[in-house]
Amino acid sequence: MEYERMAAYHTTQTMLAESFRSLLFNNFFLLFAVVLSLEACTVGPDYKAPHSDLVQFHNSISVERRAGEPLPSLDHWWEEFHDLELVRIEQRVLMQNLDLKAAIGRIQQAHGAAEAAAAQMLPTLDFAPQVSAYRLSNEGLIGRMARNFPGYNRDQRAYDVHGAASWEIDLFGGLRRGHEAARDEAEAAIAQSAGVRVSVAGDAADAYFQIRGYQARLLVANERVATDSHLLDLVQQRRIRGVSSQREVDQAIALLQSARETIPVLRAALEVQLNRLDVLMGVQPGTYAHELALPSSVAIIPSIGNVTPADVLRRRPDVIAAERRLAASNARIGAALADYYPKLSLSGALGFQSLSVNKMFTPAGFQPASSGILRWRIFDFGKIDAEVHQAKGAYAEQLAQYRSTVLHAAEDVENAFMSLAQSEKRAEDLRTEVASLAEARDLSSQSYKAGIISLTDVLAADRQLLEAKDRQAENQSETARAAVRSFRAIGGGWEGSTN
Template sequence: MNSINTKALKTALSSLALSVMLAGCMVGPDYVAPKSELTEFHNKASDQVKAGQQALQLDRWWTGFNDPMLANIVQRALDQNLDLAASVARVNQARAAASGAGAQLLPTVDLGASASAQRQSLRGPTASVAGPGPGFDRNIHDTNIGPSASWEIDVAGGLRRNAAAAENEADAAEADRLGTRIIVAADAADAYLQVRGFQARLEIARQQIETDEHLLKLVKDRYDAGAAQGLEIAQADALLKSARATVPPLQIALQQQLNRLDVLMGQQPGTYAQQLAKYTDIPGIPAVPGDAEPTDVLRRRPDIIAAERRLAASNERIGAAISDYYPKVSLSGALGFDTTSGSLFSSRSFTALGGGTLRWRLFDFGKVDAEVAQAKGANAEALALYRQAVLKAAEDVENAFVGLNQTAIHVIQLQEQVDALVKSRDLSEQAYRAGSITLTDVLDADRLLLSARDELDANRAGAARSAVAVYRALGGGWESSVPVNHNQDVAVANPTTK
């Protein structure tokens, strides 16, 4: 009996050792991260924009505006935004899928138990043969309990490839979450800056209305004194009505951005509007990184990280498909106790079972060939999408910097224009009081000033929004300490297939 057990044990160990050696093989292409050869960016922070230190600004760039309300709104959006909450849920799903794929490499152990009772018919086939002879009992009770195990040996590495692909997909989901975080922070800041911009333009409109009311009173006083004509009263009144007509469109745009902010913060529109009712000045342009390098952008932007991780996953899927050319080996076994009479937990009731299976798809009308071709096609698509993501990132950076630089220049020019028009308008009103020019000249100067001041505030808000666009393009808004498991190397060759 002992010799039989020893022989069985040796056979089992030999089979296990052979399975482990076979499992060391893994077919398919080994992943090599793509090479992205980007030259230096053409546009960087100009002299009109103070260049700051990237490490101090990118992680929490919104604090660089020195606006506590802006910082509070962005943080509230990051804490409450529903798109961000959904992205966290997607990460959890992907991590669970990766954990499940990894578990496929390990044995599965089940514990089962059953009990049954049967009263046989005396006219049934069993009773007809056995008859009512000695030892025949029409009442049968069967009880069994014990563990069973099964294990698919990963001969060609298909399970490991699938596990690696699932892990890469989970990394991509985490990168997508970081990308959503960047978008939420940038959108919240953008909406806030537009709110301040529209409020500033409404304040300009209010001041202009007061000025035009003063001018209308002046014309009426001159008319009463016989120094002006009725036409001049009509012209001044038309100018006042024109200034008042600028208010409703600005109010509409302001309310839309306030509603947008509330939704970004995960609340019903109107929830936080009152907190922004008090007018404050438009924040100035903060320090922006002036030395952004393409390699830094490639390693930091979550959309590029996600595209690279999905490329890695698609490469693993090729190996998983190729593994179907090779045999599948599974081991199974069970231990337990089974009895129809007597004690269940006894040596006479003990039972054991062991075995193995081999499955090999030798002829399937090209199904495996099609699956491999499909996996290679998906890999080629993922590579193209990765390269497109890199080019799109470079485009975003170039556009963001040129927009910031030119808007900053435009703001300076508009401020100079407004200063000159203020002097021109004041001189025109003095000349009109003295009777040396007509009211038309005063009205023209007033219209030009209103238009220039409105454009100035619109561009001041636009300049601050352009700074937000720079931070967004550079991938700012998440802490570099956040783990993103990617092996991206921008200086190695493209992935190859075997």
């Protein structure tokens, strides 16, 4: 019995080998086509990255790295502010932000599409064992003919084990162009994810510096309320003594109310930024607000460094994504052009079929098959023309969008650099103004002690000084935000590119 099983096994192996050899010789022209496909040209234009004519940014000289300062890190630019609270916030944002998680999901989808496009160039193999049980009708064609034969049985079972393979030969590169397009789209998705990282990092820093700015302005506003309250008390006392008029009392009341009315506005704006920051960190608003309850001065503003247009084009994720989408649209032109040419598909099947399990894997139950299909849309060229025109139009659109993205990138850089430069210049003027008003307030205090001027004049000097300090606190926040916009405009905030 064992010998018979071994003999049947060897017989089956020999039969399979002979069948494959027969398929190879009988379908030699198909193999020749496969060899040709390996050397076949790929139709459609080969992609060339567009050239940019950007010249040096005319506002870059105002924010360049100062002599002796180290080159700032663009990958983690927030560390250049030397603010530990800001660094902790950025770490949370980059780990917990939900927009970033969604971007990662889009990358996975794009990679899946690229892998599917690559798989279309490979053969497919299906294995489908099947068992069927059925009862013949005695009144049917087969039943009427066979029911009178000896051994006839209406109940039958069929056993079928086969594997089928198919392969579309990419003679003219249509599938390869499709794979190129999907691969380029995946790279664009990666760049878009980097863009989301740049965006959320910049938004978090922007919210943080606004929070610090509003907190500083609230401190000044409270000092103004205290000063104007003192002034009102003084004027009312003078009114009781008949020294001041009711008009002076009304003016003091108006000044106090003006100081008080700024506090609710500042508190509401502060709350908005605290909630914004919590959402950026992927948590419910109010979760981390208590950690920023204590006011803190705005950090030192770092210099940006020497930035060239080439740096911006290399680092800006939106520019990179636009260029990759342009490459994908170029590849789709080739995919559309490939439809002008014939497509060749090979298919083959090897299997065993029998009404009995015992005779399944025998030469009698073996049934191979092979075929080659040539498909050519020879009477559909009008539709192919339209598809090619559509692909070329999409390329022209992507080219215009790429150039527009480059120009908008340059615009962002110029605007951010100008805003930073002017904010820093205003900061110098405000420092001078605050210093002068502080000295004037001190002189007024000395004059009051000497009996030369009244306390009203001293309080007025205090109020002028506090108003200047409020503008200074606001400008410090705006300067930090302008620095954030500058780092963001040049594509800072993601790793994997050259500084």
